[in-house]
Amino acid sequence: KEHASKPATAIEARFELTEEGMKSLEELFGEGAITENEVAIEKRYNNVRYFAISHDEAIHVRHLVAKAGLPDSIAKNLSKTGTFKELLMACRQIDNPAKSLQDFHYQLEQWHDQPLMKRMINALDIPTFFYFSEYSLMPGSISISELKDASEGQAAQESHYTALALVQRIGAKLDDFLDLSNYETLKAELEDASNRITDEVYGYWTQHSDIEFEFSLQPVMNDAKVHVDTLLHLRIRNRADRVSVPFDKRSRGFVWFFSFIVAFSQYRNEGNRVLLVLDEPGHSLHPKAQRDLLRYLEAEVAPYHQVLYSTHSPFMIDTAKTERVRVVADGGSGRGTYVTDDASELDPEANFTLRAALAFDLAEGLFEGIYTLIVAKPADVIWLRVVSELLSAEGRTGLSEAWTVVPAGASGRVAAYVSLLGMNNVNLGVFLSLAKDERKRLEGLFESREIQ
Structure with missing residues (x-):
């Protein structure tokens, strides 16, 4: 009451x-x-x-x-x-x-x-608030009658709004799908939408480049053989394997990425401001795909609308723009939960994600040189620099500036470093005293042609 x-x-x-x-x-x-x-x-x-x-x-x-x-x-x-x-x-x-x-x-x-x-x-x-969640994911098959009811406010689910945004992208009206007498015109619109959506998604999705979107229509008849509904099917075709699967049978991350782009498309070109709110976006995405999502948000959303999202993934933090980051911390019974932009006042657990993002960015930066020389300890970096400077001062050959010297931390980590960096086509050199087992692991990498 x-x-x-x-x-x-x-x-x-x-x-x-x-x-x-x-x-x-x-x-x-x-x-x-x-x-x-x-x-x-x-x-x-x-x-x-x-x-x-x-x-x-x-x-x-x-x-x-x-x-x-x-x-x-x-x-x-x-x-x-x-x-x-x-x-x-x-x-x-x-x-x-x-x-x-x-x-x-x-x-x-x-x-x-x-x-x-x-x-x-x-x-x-006041901006429009747009919240996208797991409940907003689009199904592989869409009932047009259900969408029509949802558009009129009858028992609408969040996934219905994403599907309505897709129909809007296609450029057809809901009644067009229920009247299949204009099938050829509708089919042409679906094929055009398929091409446009494929091009848009793969402007940012770098995981696979051999798949495309396909739409198909299935009329639904009642017992009296009267057309009462139409199902719009969305499938994903792999051009390399020449097979297709229902959209919702693809990976969870791909379904989320595509559904989000479609759902937000209804606001992207609006003159009114939109505040986009996301809770743990892309948590089912591969780290590389999370970077794709960041690129999309930065290029297609941020110039026109404000974006607010929470994350525990270091790959969803743009380390070039850390001034945007806010950390949610627990201040205990006296203060409660609070939000801050001052990482120095936080305990290591609270800013762990931010530190992980910065550490990853720093590690990537170490291997951006033309040549990478792996040594065991930080002291070896100093020793090499001093010896190189002494040799150069005497007119002899020192270590070229083209080499980036990276300490592995311990000789036991060298094989792992070499394996990971070698797959990125980095020119590698190793300068350290190796134990017998470690030498065998390195030789095995060359024999297996993981490193050439």
């Missing part, structure tokens, strides 16, 4: 108004009418949003009167009212109003059913 009469707040967010936003509001409602540059928005369990803006209604009333161009005596009396309701009542009581007052009174009556708070909210530039 309490929930029905006073639903609990599920989430509350506070947004700071920009100087530009404050200025535009004050032009509408009066300078000083907005007393704080903050807007609180909460959503309760009845699925309704509630807004709160601190304001001074008396200032707004005086602002309205001052802009109305009323006779001084009338303006002076009306300015004494402290609320919009009092202002409206005062206007109604004036006999034989002048033309300017009639116009002013008419405008006030238009706002009679719109409280000041509501008009302020309508004037705010």
Whole structure:
């Protein structure tokens, strides 16, 4: 009963108004009418949003009167009212109003059913929130009748909205799929959409380049052989193997990547701002595919909309833009959970993902030289540098600057380093004293042609 009469707040967010936003509001409602540059928005369990803006209604009333161009005596009396309701009542009581007052009174009556708070909210530039989750993944077969019901607000699931975005990308109307008399035209639209979507996805998906999207239609008949529905099937064809599988039978990561691109496409070219919210995006993706997802977000989303996502993957952090990173930490019973951009105040566990991302980036940077020389310890790096400088000072040949010297940390790790780096076509050299077993492992790499 309490929930029905006073639903609990599920989430509350506070947004700071920009100087530009404050200025535009004050032009509408009066300078000083907005007393704080903050807007609180909460959503309760009845699925309704509630807004709160601190304001001074008396200032707004005086602002309205001052802009109305009323006779001084009338303006002076009306300015004494402290609320919009009092202002409206005062206007109604004036006999034989002048033309300017009639116009002013008419405008006030238009706002009679719109409280000041509501008009302020309508004037705010609030972005559209777009949340994409695992429940938004698109199925391999789509019932057009179900989509039509979902588009009309009847028991819609999150996956329906992704499928509706796909139909929008195809460029056809839902009724077109239910009337297959125009099959050839619809088939041409499906093939065109297949080519466009394939090209778009593979502009960023670098895992496989030999697959393409295929659409097909299947009419559904009732017992009386009447066409009552149409199923839109999405399949993925492997051009190399010449076989196809249903879309939802592909890897979980691929299904997520494609579904996300399709779902967001409905907002990508909109003039309105969108705040994209993702929870652990791409956690089922290969690390290389996670980098593909980052490239897509950076190129197609970030220039036009804001992106907010959580992650525990170091591959979902752009180390060139660490100023964007915020860490969620547990401050204990006294402070609770908090968000910070100061990694220095965190314990190693809290910033582990960030440290892992930076460490990986640093490790990659070590092997970007033309030639890589692996040694056992950091001390060997210093020794080589000193000896090389002494030789060069005597006019003899030192170690070329083209070599990047990398310490493996221990001789036991050398074979693993050589194997990994050799697969990346890096020119390698090894300078250390090897135990018999370690030498055998290295020789085995050359014999197996893993390293050439």
